[in-house]
Structure formats: C-alpha cells, structure tokens
Amino acid sequence: MNSPFMGELLGTMMLIILGDGVVANVLLNKSKGQNGGWIVITTGWAFAVMVGVFTAQAFGSPGAHINPAVTIGFAIRDSDFSNLSFIAAQIIGAFIGAVIVWLAYLPHWAETKDQGLKLAVFSTGPAIRNTGTNIVTEIIGTFVLLVGVHAIFSGAVTDGLGPFLVAALVWGIGLSLGGPTGYAINPARDLGPRLAHQLLPIAGKGDSDWGYGWIPVVAPIIGGVIAGVFLLL
Numbered sequence: 001m002n003s004p005f006m007g008e009l010l011g012t013m014m015l016i017i018l019g020d021g022v023v024a025n026v027l028l029n030k031s032k033g034q035n036g037g038w039i040v041i042t043t044g045w046a047f048a049v050m051v052g053v054f055t056a057q058a059f060g061s062p063g064a065h066i067n068p069a070v071t072i073g074f075a076i077r078d079s080d081f082s083n084l085s086f087i088a089a090q091i092i093g094a095f096i097g098a099v100i101v102w103l104a105y106l107p108h109w110a111e112t113k114d115q116g117l118k119l120a121v122f123s124t125g126p127a128i129r130n131t132g133t134n135i136v137t138e139i140i141g142t143f144v145l146l147v148g149v150h151a152i153f154s155g156a157v158t159d160g161l162g163p164f165l166v167a168a169l170v171w172g173i174g175l176s177l178g179g180p181t182g183y184a185i186n187p188a189r190d191l192g193p194r195l196a197h198q199l200l201p202i203a204g205k206g207d208s209d210w211g212y213g214w215i216p217v218v219a220p221i222i223g224g225v226i227a228g229v230f231l232l233l
Contacts, residue, residue, distance in 0.1 A: 002060035008089035011056025016097025018048035042174035050167035069224030076228025094192025115206030122193035124182035142223025184216030
C-alpha cells in the first residue's frame, strides 16, 4: 500500500480533513467551536499541515509535498520533474478529505443559512475582490512557504522535527499574510474541496464561485515557479 503516490494522497487527505474541519467548526451554526475566530483557524491549519506531512511520510512519500506548488517549485529547484504525478494524488486526496468533512458536520449544513460560510469551509475567498492584488497575495504567500520549507530542511533538522517547523511556518503565513485571500498557497487545497462543494448534496449550498476559483490554483503555481527559480540562484 505504501508508495509516494499513496503517501501524497493520504497526506493531503488528512491535511484537508483537519484544515477544512477547523473552518467548519468555527463557521457552521450550532458547532461547539462556532465563532472561534482567525487564531483558531490558523492554528488548526498548522496542525493539519503537521499531520499531513507525517502521514505522507508514513505511507511512502518522504518529501511529503502535499501541495502541487511545492511539487512544481522543488522540481524546478532540483531539475527533476519525475514527481509531477504527485499532483493528481494531491487533488484526489483533497477531494476525499473535503467529502469526509462534509460527513463529519452533516447536520450543520442545514442549520447554516449563509451560503458563503458553507463555501468558505471548502475553499478560500478574498476579503476584497481584486484580481490583481489577490493574485499577488497568493504568489507572495506561496513564495514564503517554499523558501521557508527549503530553509528548514537545508539546516540540521531531524526528520521528526521537520513537520513541526513546517507547521509553524504555515501558522506564521496564516497569521501574517492570510487576511487578504485566506491563504490557499496550495492549488490542491482549494481545487479538490471546491470540486467537492460543487458535486456534494450540501444542504442549502450556493454557487461554488469558479469566477474566483482559478486564482488559488494559478497564483500558487506561479509563486512556486518563482520560488523554484529563486532557489536555483
């Protein structure tokens, strides 16, 4: 069962279960975590990254990318594009994770009347909708992610400590740069769950906002490419 593909799939699935799960806990009506706020969301996503990385490693993917932007950026850095198949695993894993979150919070969708809050559980959205600035924000966040991960693992870091440091990095990105767009910084994290929102019979859901949905896919890839080229210098 263990393989790089399976590791990336399961790692990304766990990332989304805990990441989208904390958003559901904070946003959905009658959840015990309702109105927990941004600190709870960013902390939950940090732990989600930690568990996702450990899971990916345990099931056969030592690099534990769990993010197409990381896969692409590090492929450029290393001049090795053999891992691009990870991207399919990451998107599939993200979709499955989103379905599991829907099931975990099944009674709460009907209790939540705001369609925007339901969509926000699955995918990111801008605080101020401006295509140019939204793209720039996601590029910056993804660049910081890749350079930060590169810096962490370029030092004397043990395998067991690495995922905790990456989690702290993602926590910092969320706290410092997450406000404008919700810091997707991961195409699979947004695309897989947005597809799930489109396809699942979520009670009272609205539009999946594909007019914005291309930005958290394309902009992180651009950020990953820029970071990959930068790390070649």
